[in-house]
Amino acid sequence: MEKQILNLLTEMNNEMKGMKSDIHSLRSEMHNRFDTIEAKLEGVGNQFELTNESRINERDFISSKMSKMEKELYILKNKNSN
Template identity: 40%
Template sequence: MEKQILDLLITIQQDIKQIKTEMNTRFNAVVSKLEDIREHFELTNEARVKDVGFIEYKVNRLEKEIYLIKNSQ
């Protein structure tokens, strides 16, 4: 009887170790995907900031050109 209980406890311990390993593997995969998503958003945000700066520059230049055209007439 004690041998059976001990065997069951050993089996449960092995199962718990296996589950822990599987969970760590899955969590690592999730963390990796989340890091990829974060990096993607950072790159997208950086590109958007550059686009806004470029558009702002162009609008300012257009305003200057319109001002010059209006005042030269």
Template identity: 70%
Template sequence: MDKEILDLLTEMNKEMKSMKSEMHSRFDTIETKLEGVGSQFELTNESSINEMDFIVDKVNKMEKELYSLKNKYNN
């Protein structure tokens, strides 16, 4: 009887270690996916900022040009 209990406990211990290893593997996979999503968000955000700077610069140049043209034709 004691041998059967010891064998059962040994088998349970092996299964728990296997499950623990499998969980770590799954968490590693999830963590990798989250890091990838975070990186994509940063790149998207960075490109949006660059596009916004570009647009603001173009609008400012157009305003200067319009101001110059307006003053040129009003004088």
């Protein structure tokens, strides 16, 4: 009877070690997947930042050109008035 209990406990111990190994493998796999997803999301976020940066630069460029054009129109209008 004691031998059967010992065999049963040994078998349970081996199964628990196997489960522990499986859980460790699953943990590593999930960690790698999350790192991949995080890297992709950071890449997407960076694309949005670059897109917004180009829009800001375009807006600043257009605003600057409009200001210069308004200034030139004002000067031309004042020259024609005199």
